């Protein structure tokens with residue numbers, strides 16, 4: 001069911017959120033079977049509507065069905081399978097030891113659902129960015145309002161139609177719409193907000209959440225850098241970088257934004273990148289069924305403008321009527337040029353030649369902390385250095401694929417966001433780890449006033465003071 005009905009500018013979602021909250025109260029917070037039923041229902045929804053979801057993705061972003069199957073439906077489905085396998089262990093209360101002076105006693109940590117969540121997804125992977133957080137949200141036992149992006153309208157409409165047919169619709173609702181609907185939703189009190197998108201809207205979300213003291217997770221973007229060292233296997237690096245950069249026409253939050261290449265291999269590597277692009281998408285990528293399109297005219301114009309004045313080593317073509325921009329390599333890029341000032345979020349790949357790897361490491365540490373950093377090298381020493389990069393994630397000799405490892409938490413740091421999800425991290429983000437302490441009824445009575453020497457001695461011993 002789509003929840004876009006409302007009364008004009010006063011469109012409000014108070015009743016909707018209240019009804020989810022009331023229903024959620026009727027579900028035992030420790031009821032794991034209900035969570036598993038919902039996860040299985042989500043998997044069934046994906047299986048039974050696979051062709052329709054792939055068609056919606058094709059309409060929204062000209063996503064090739066194989067790519068949509070791999071990077072969206074497949075990832076979500078395997079994440080559900082992973083959650084179903086581990087949920088009992090994640091949700092199992094964990095005993096912890098208690099200090100001597102509080103004995104006899106016991107203590108444990110019980111994970112409880114936070115309540116009713118708001119999940120706001122971005123348009124670039126419209127299915128993945130709404131349903132992947134929903135996996136952690138359900139695994140932790142919450143109800144949720146899911147707000148897909150209107151910039152991917154076909155996927156949004158299909159989610160609104162199918163999700164309430166499969167999941168408990170008293171606990172999960174899709175609200176479609178644009179800024180007015182998002183703004184109205186944000187006025188309501190949720191127990192947690194999970195937002196994926198740009199930093200400016202992230203600030204709006206945080207400000208709205210602050211009014212209710214609602215915790216937020218912000219999954220933002222940034223300029224994920226890539227370094228190619230002269231010791232790297234250049235052919236393998238090119239395959240992995242070209243895939244990560246040009247899948248979804250570069251509109252991927254963890255796509256390599258730009259590459260620093262060591263001068264000794266810069267020309268050779270640029271030539272291999274060019275050949276790899278042709279191998280993937282042919283001489284005319286516009287005719288390739290495997291190559292996507294830019295989401296709308298605004299982003300198309302923005303990307304065309306970023307190419308102005310740049311040295312184009314490959315690609316550079318565009319067709320505004322088809323929202324097409326060729327996979328493009330830019331060389332001799334000045335670090336002060338506009339293309340290096342913002343997240344590109346499109347199929348333009350600046351290549352910056354460096355004399356020494358320290359130039360790249362220094363540039364990365366001097367800029368906002370990225371969502372991911374990629375280093376291709378054959379050197380152990382460089383790997384050690386790479387692993388120290390301050391980024392949401394570090395991926396050595398590959399790009400983007402780390403997000404498919406369900407046991408790795410996914411999320412940003414600094415400017416690329418905060419809070420994490422995927423696998424257990426998603427379960428924890430949507431849970432409250434509640435401490436429960438039980439005391440025995442025996443009472444030593446040693447720590448109550450009036451404080452005497454016996455008390456002082458006991459306290460010093462218990463806290464290890466000399």
Ligand code: NAD
Pocket residue numbers: 120121122123124125129147148149150151177178179182183196197198199201204218219220221222252253254343345371412417
């Ligand atoms: P978007 O325009 O789809 O917006 C994201 C969400 O915010 C949508 O649900 C939308 O309805 C809502 N929204 C938009 N404007 C709003 C407003 N004024 N007030 C309230 N809500 C509003 O997506 P976008 O912002 O263009 O996303 C692109 C950015 O997201 C890029 O920077 C990208 O790197 C980042 N991103 C990050 C991740 C991640 O996992 N960290 C994933 C995908 C995209």
